[in-house]
Amino acid sequence: MPDALFAHPRLAPIYDAFDGDRDDLTAYLGIADELGAESVLDVGCGTGSLAILLARGGRTVVAVDPAEASLDVAKSKDTAQAVTWVHGDATTMSMPSADLATMTGNVAQVFLTDHNWARALRGVHAILGPHGNLVFETRRPERRAWEEWAADAAPHTLDIPGIGSVERSCEVTHVNLPFVSFRYSYRFMADGAVITSDSTLRFRDRAEVELSLAVQGYRILDVREAPDRPGHELVFIAERTT
Structure with a gap:
């Protein structure tokens, strides 16, 4: 069940106002360019800020979120109708294979149990094409x-x-x-x-995240600092290997 912050019809429309400028998204656009991604799955897309930016760059973008109120906001911002918006999550949806999957903000940390985190990783894995990439951030517990x-x-x-x-x-x-x-x-x-x-x-440390990726068939290509929050977060870039 999504938090009211994203699912309540009075809260979702004010999310962007309080969230402020999304300087963190510039790094994701750069990574998409670096990886040569032409098709992207944005998991937990929220109000669609990253998905719309990715689509403006000419990419094919599918954005999925379990909070319908947030998707309504996202659709209202997507005036070019460039993004395919899906109500659900990566474990239940089907789509043509993607070059890249993203999880921005706190998305990777909302999976509280090992079981649900593993299901999310498997769901993304099934959608990624051969050698497709998963990019996400997580806060450093320390x-x-x-x-x-x-x-x-x-x-x-x-x-x-x-x-x-x-x-x-x-x-x-x-x-x-x-x-x-x-x-x-x-x-x-x-x-x-x-x-x-x-x-x-859930605050997972680096070793825990790395192990979970390896178990679910990913190879870590790089672990970077979030450029807008150095020392606070890690950005994982992983490749599907199996």
Whole structure:
């Protein structure tokens, strides 16, 4: 079940406003160019920011997400209708083979159990063509990002066109490593409505991620720093080998 942040019809349309400029996506465009990817599967595409950028470069893009409200936002932004949007996930969909699959943001960390993470990797593996690539990022556990979240808990208010002022606050609700839970609360000033969204992420260390990839038939080509967040995240580039 997707978090309300992505699935609620009042929260999905304001996601981009609070998410800010997606400087992190430039690196993914560069990697797609580097790998010569002409067809891309964007797993957990959310509101479609990366998928639309990839399609503008002339690539064939399929974007999948389990949150229908986020897909509605993505479709409204895709004025050229250049992306194929799919409601679901990589374990249930079928499509022609892709050169590249991507998971940006926290997507790789929402798979809390080893079983679900393995299923996601297998699902992507089945869609990738021979020597196709999977690229994703994950937060370094040793950076203890949740401590920064807890220290920066002051409410933040934005005036969003067509919606009005919205106040967002974040609270870290539970830390039991490798799991970290947190809650976003949104107050809509126009009518006073308060909507909350609870999330949990799993923080896997580098060795754990590398082993999971090897078991599911991937070879790691490179592990890089996220250029917009050096020292905070790792970007894995893996190749399908079997």
